[in-house]
Amino acid sequence: MRGSGFLLLGLGLFLTFAAGCGKKPQPTTTEKPPVTETRTEPQDTSGRVSTDQVSSEAMEVVFQKVYFDFDRYYIREDAKPALEHNARVLKTNPNVRILIEGHCDERGTVEYNLALGERRAASSRQYLMDLGIDGSRISTISYGKERPVAFGHDEGSWQQNRRSEFVTR
Numbered sequence: 001m002r003g004s005g006f007l008l009l010g011l012g013l014f015l016t017f018a019a020g021c022g023k024k025p026q027p028t029t030t031e032k033p034p035v036t037e038t039r040t041e042p043q044d045t046s047g048r049v050s051t052d053q054v055s056s057e058a059m060e061v062v063f064q065k066v067y068f069d070f071d072r073y074y075i076r077e078d079a080k081p082a083l084e085h086n087a088r089v090l091k092t093n094p095n096v097r098i099l100i101e102g103h104c105d106e107r108g109t110v111e112y113n114l115a116l117g118e119r120r121a122a123s124s125r126q127y128l129m130d131l132g133i134d135g136s137r138i139s140t141i142s143y144g145k146e147r148p149v150a151f152g153h154d155e156g157s158w159q160q161n162r163r164s165e166f167v168t169r
Contacts, residue, residue, distance in 0.1 A: 062089050063098070063166035066124050067159065070105070073119035075127050083124065086166055087131040100124050101165045102142040103149075105158035110144060117142030124164040139169065 064082035066075070075083065090096060102117030102124075121140035129135045150157035 065166070066120075066164040068120055068162040068164075070107075070158070070162065071116070073116060073123050075123055080127075083127045084131065087128050087133055090128070090133050090137065097137045097169045098139070099167050099169050100138060100140045101147075101167065102140065102144075103147060103161055103163050103165065104145045105161040106145050106148065106153070107158070108145070110146075113144035114142050117144045120162075120164050124166075 063086050066079040066082050068074075068079075069076065090098070100121040102119070102121030104113035104117050104120075108116070118140065121142060125135065125138045125140050128138060145161070148157075148161045149163075150160040
């Protein structure tokens with residue numbers, strides 16, 4: 001009886017193997033499957049951002065930076081259109097909250113630039129509030145000279161680093 005069990009087991013394995021080997025392999029193709037078109041909702045071209053799908057990256061494209069003169073934190077005339085644009089974006093998207101980051105160039109001490117960056121962010125915040133944006137939607141922070149965007153040691157680089165940036169929270 002013991003020998004017949006091995007015989008049956010061997011026969012079963014043989015039949016399983018033989019059944020699998022009898023199939024032809026399926027030809028492979030390098031053709032790509034046809035692309036199916038999917039319909040989506042029409043795109044909103046009003047500039048409104050869906051607040052339930054807001055990401056910082058999406059809003060950074062919408063907001064404009066504000067630049068400052070050396071050792072100053074007042075809003076220059078050429079910066080007012082950028083702030084007016086930012087106010088329009090905020091009015092169009094009433095649930096969006098932002099953080100205004102104050103930045104400085106490399107000159108001066110760490111402590112001095114942190115204070116100057118805070119004044120730059122605060123003046124940008126105040127300007128937005130003067131344009132009708134609720135101050136509770138706006139926070140500020142200063143990075144001083146710690147996050148430059150330009151690494152040169154010349155006026156062109158310094159000008160790019162003296163700024164306020166607007167990011168969603």
